[in-house]
Amino acid sequence: GAVVSQHPSWVICKSGTSVKIECRSLDFQATTMFWYRQFPKQSLMLMATSNEGSKATYEQGVEKDKFLINHASLTLSTLTVTSAHPEDSSFYICSAPRGSYEQYFGPGTRLTVT
Amino acid sequence: QKEVEQNSGPLSVPEGAIASLNCTYSDRGSQSFFWYRQYSGKSPELIMSIYSNGDKEDGRFTAQLNKASQYVSLLIRDSQPSDSATYLCAVNGGGNNRLAFGKGNQVVVIP
Numbered sequence: 001g002a003v004v005s006q007h008p009s010w011v012i013c014k015s016g017t018s019v020k021i022e023c024r025s026l027d028f029q030a031t032t033m034f035w036y037r038q039f040p041k042q043s044l045m046l047m048a049t050s051n052e053g054s055k056a057t058y059e060q061g062v063e064k065d066k067f068l069i070n071h072a073s074l075t076l077s078t079l080t081v082t083s084a085h086p087e088d089s090s091f092y093i094c095s096a097p098r099g100s101y102e103q104y105f106g107p108g109t110r111l112t113v114t
Numbered sequence: 115q116k117e118v119e120q121n122s123g124p125l126s127v128p129e130g131a132i133a134s135l136n137c138t139y140s141d142r143g144s145q146s147f148f149w150y151r152q153y154s155g156k157s158p159e160l161i162m163s164i165y166s167n168g169d170k171e172d173g174r175f176t177a178q179l180n181k182a183s184q185y186v187s188l189l190i191r192d193s194q195p196s197d198s199a200t201y202l203c204a205v206n207g208g209g210n211n212r213l214a215f216g217k218g219n220q221v222v223v224i225p
Contacts, residue, residue, distance in 0.1 A: 032211055044215050046212070049212065091157075093157045095213075101145075101211070102160060102163055103160070104160060105157040105160075107157050108157040
């Protein structure tokens with residue numbers, strides 16, 4: 001069964017509003033989680049590393065003030081897309097490592113900004 | 115910068131045949147290697163992990179690792195139409211569990 005969940009699975013919002021996406025590890029604790037974005041027919045793009053108890057680490061070119069990440073607990077990380085614009089429409093996926101190595105992905109959240 | 119290369123274009127295989135996917139990586143210190151399957155519109159699903167040189171078999175899937183050549187491969191035996199997907203090679207150099215992904219190989223199994 002699924003080991004990482006995401007909520008919501010899809011969301012439509014108006015331009016200028018903010019959207020929060022939750023990522024939960026279901027039966028294990030994750031001090032680190034990862035957030036990816038994927039545009040249609042393109043590769044996964046790592047946006048940031050979410051760290052429990054410390055600030056997130058953002059990849060080059062990702063606006064930290066626009067994509068707010070909070071690792072609220074050992075099983076929950078949230079990504080908030082602030083002041084969303086149509087170009088932010090994408091498939092957002094989180095992942096979490098279980099144990100030392102294997103990393104599992106959530107089912108993803110499809111965001112559409114109108 | 116860690117790089118993972120999957121150079122082959124889309125792979126079409128007849129049902130029942132073997133699909134072979136290849137991946138090379140640049141960081142010689144990499145410790146863990148993974149294959150993910152991603153169906154269109156879905157998130158990646160872990161199908162194989164391999165950590166030491168040699169072969170690892172799981173059902174119809176076999177992963178092969180050669181650290182000296184910095185090469186990892188995936189074989190899919192008795193390919194089924196349900197195997198039609200994009201397959202992502204991922205490599206972990208250790209430490210923070212951050213994965214480096216290849217761009218993926220699309221596999222199409224023709225009934």
